Amino acid sequence: MNTPRRPRSAPGAAGAPKITSTPEPLVLPEADAAEAWIKERTSTTTAHVRELADQLRSAPPRQALDVLKAWDELSLELGSLGGLAGLLANVHPVEAVRAACEDTELEVDRLRTELTQDKALYNVFADLPAAETEALDPLAARLLEKTLQDFSRAGVDRDDATRARLSEINERLTELDLEFSRVARDDVRITTATPEQLDGLPADWLEEHPVNDEGLIEITTDYPDALPARMFVKDPAVRRAVTVAGLERGWPHNDAVLKEMFALRHELAGLVGYADWPAYDAEVKMIGEGPAIPEFIDRIAGAADGRMKRDLEVLLDRYAQDVPGASAVSSADALYYEELVRQEKYDVDSQVVRTFFDFAKVHQGLLDVTGRLFGLRYEPVSDVVTWHDDVSVFDVCPAESDADSDGERLGRIHLDLHPREGKYKHAAQFDLATGAKGRQLPEGVLVCNFSRGLMEHDHVVTLFHEFGHLIHHVLGGQGEWARFSGVATEWDFVEAPSQMLEEWAWDADVLQTFATDQAGEPIPADLVARMRAADDFGKGYQARQQMFYAAISYWFHKERPDDLTNRLQELQAAYSPYPYLDGTHFFASFGHLGGYSSAYYTYMWSLVIAKDLFSAFDDDDLFAPEVAARYRDRVLARGGEKDAADLVADFLGRPYSFDAYAAWLAS
Structure with a gap:
């Protein structure tokens, strides 16, 4: 999952945010004007952000709440510009536009570092009178706490030379992250x-x-x-x-890129007082501490070990029928033989399954299912400029049956779902605009690479997963503070709502509403049950494979090995169900080493919570309105207004637990 940010409304006056009753969506330029447009928008927005910062620094508002509002407006504009650039750098068909957007990302990160290292700005917050700060409401107090933490983590209290070096490191890290992503994308x-x-x-x-x-x-x-x-x-x-x-994508170029990235992240962490990058990164996540990451990885690996061995034995038995004497299944053959096991042991033929998943039907089914679940409707928007003809646009509105709603548009979504040259190669949700009530409409973008015809069921699950991020962005974008808008929770929680939404792509009653074959016959319930059983096969070794990826993410950052390929082989032997494939360099295109850095464990951490969240739903009625509304309102709609653990407890009525995940893994 990817969550950049962007600009949209005209700059407001300094001090209090600009409020409008119904913010309008962002208007994008035609392709031939996009390069000049992004450059002009970058210049205008950064100049205005500097102006707002100057006013806040030299003549701050008298009231603490107004200081926070001024900072939130500044942050909204700067974050929105960065998000817009981050999206178009990954999806725009014109290479010059992508390059200009990468320049904008660099400028935004440079300015963000400059502002969070500014001692005069920091003092505006640090010197707020105690009587003022103690009178803040809980959300404003949370914003003040997070803002002061941002300044501290940026090194605002370090000497001039250290802050200068931190600025250099941050700028270079942005360059390296862009380079790594670009090489992997274009290769x-x-x-x-x-x-x-x-x-x-x-x-x-x-x-x-x-x-x-x-x-x-x-x-x-x-x-x-x-x-x-x-x-x-x-x-x-x-x-x-x-x-x-x-x-082999990204190899050999990205080997050197990653080594420099790991070294600079380690140096940055040390300069602001942390033992290493994982310790710095974990501080603002649910897990809290760097050493807890390998402990979690080993806990999951141990829990999955028995199930992995049982399933691998089945896979190897089938593999040995064609490769006599084989002692392990190659990763190059795993998907093929998994498919044979599904056919022969579970009577599931993926070529038959895919006949029920025509892209157009899945697309509409996704909208129908999520609309019913969350009380929404999606209104198609045709008279709008997008970056490519493939992109479909919808306004997100409350369902007409929602008596508590005024019917106003909640946000806008853009679906860019098919591959093309120069486009991001995986599946992710990008922010097009960060939501802030009365100031900016939340807009999100799904960027995927699906077939235009029949889809694998795995891809249907992926589409539901990524759409979960999109819903989170829109529903969580209705609050007062941009800082807490959308998917603004701790990074090791953000996958949980999306992983939970995958369950609706596995339910027979749900699938039968849109999964039909060419003759219009819905997918049989007994086939879905067999698909479920077949999917459960292998979950032990799939969990171990995820822990292999998490171990790469953590230990590459912790150790910064001279030979990444050799360390890859060691970690693969320790965690992966598959032996190393000679001459390969998976890490060179492992995109999560950029955004997730040392924290790829978060996918499994989130899955533990997702299984617990789903335990509150009724298997016989996944659309039960009370529980769906409670989940929508207490988790998704709150964005980052509370710690993730508290959001989950508000929904479940208790702290989250490992039990549901452990039961699922053992079943």
Whole structure:
């Protein structure tokens, strides 16, 4: 998941935020004007942010609440500009626009560092009279606490030389993160094969991939190409070639990029008083402390060990029928043999399953399901400029049956769901505009890479997952403070609501509302039950694979090894169910080493909480209005207004627990 921020409304007056009763959505430029537009917007917005900072520094408002409002307005404008640039840098079809947006991201991060290291600005908050701060309401007091923490973590109390070095490090880290992402995004590798070598692939896939002038078919590393090839192609040489191509993206260039990134993060943490980067990063997460990360990784790995061994034995038995004497299943063959186990042991054929998941039906079904669940309706918007014709736009409004609503638009969503050259290669939600009540309408963007025809069920689950972030962004974007808007909780909680929404993509009653075959027949309930059973197969080794990724994330930052490939092999041997594939360098395109840095454990941490959240729902009625409304209002709509643990407790009526996850893993 990715959550950048952006600008939208005209700059307000200094002091109190500019309030309008119904903020309008952002108006984007046509493609040929986008480069000049982003440059002008960057110049105007950063100048205005500096003006607001100057006024706050030299003539701060008398009341503590007005000081916080002025800072929140400044933060909203700067964060919104960065978010806009972060989105367009990853999706705009014009390379010059993407480059200009990367420049904007650098400028935004440079200015943010400058402001949070400004001692005069810090003193405006630190010197607020106790009587004033004690009179603040709980949300304003929380904002003051978080603001002072931001200044401290930026090194505002360090000497001039240290602050200057921190500025250099932050700027270079932004450059490296952009470079790492750009190289991984643009490094699309191609495997070629004859039609005969692609025996096993679905007919619709082959129809979409005609032979080239040499009589060969091209398979890119974009996952609508690569995933079916790895799942269905019978030729092991082709499966291996496609797998290796995916694992080699970004290599060798990103090896040096990552080493410099790890070194600079470590230096930054040390300069502001932390033992290492994981300790610095964990302080603002639910987990709290860096050493707790490997403890959590090993706890999950241990809990999954028995289930992993049982499932791997089944997989290896099937693998050995074709590869006699094999002692382990190669990662290049795992998806193919998982598919065979599903067919032979669980009577689930993914090529049959996918006939029920036409993209257009799934797209509409997603809107219908989430609209019903959260009391929303999605109004299509056609008269709007987007960055590409593939993008569909919807206004999000309360359901007409919501008697407590005034019917006003809650936000706007943009769905960019198919692959193209120069576009972000995975699946993520980006902010287009941060919501702030009366000031700015929340707008979010789903950026995915799905087939235009039939979808794998795994991709349907992914679509529900990412849409969960989008809903969180919109529903959480209705509050007063931009700082707490949308997905503004601790980073190791942000995946939990999305992981929980995946459950609706596994329920037979839900799926039958939109998953129909070409004849219009809904997916059979007994097939969904078998799909569930087949999906449960392998969850032990899938958990261990996630802990392998989490271990890379943590130990690469903790140790900063000279030889990343060698350390990768050691961690793979310790955690992964699959042996290392010779000559591959997965970390060179492991995008989460950028945004999630040392904290990839958060996906599993969030899953533990997601299973607990879902335990409150009735399996026989996933749309029960009382529990759905309570979840919407007490978790999603609150954004970052409370610590995540408190939000969960407000919904569950108790602290979150490991029990639901442990029971699921053992079942």
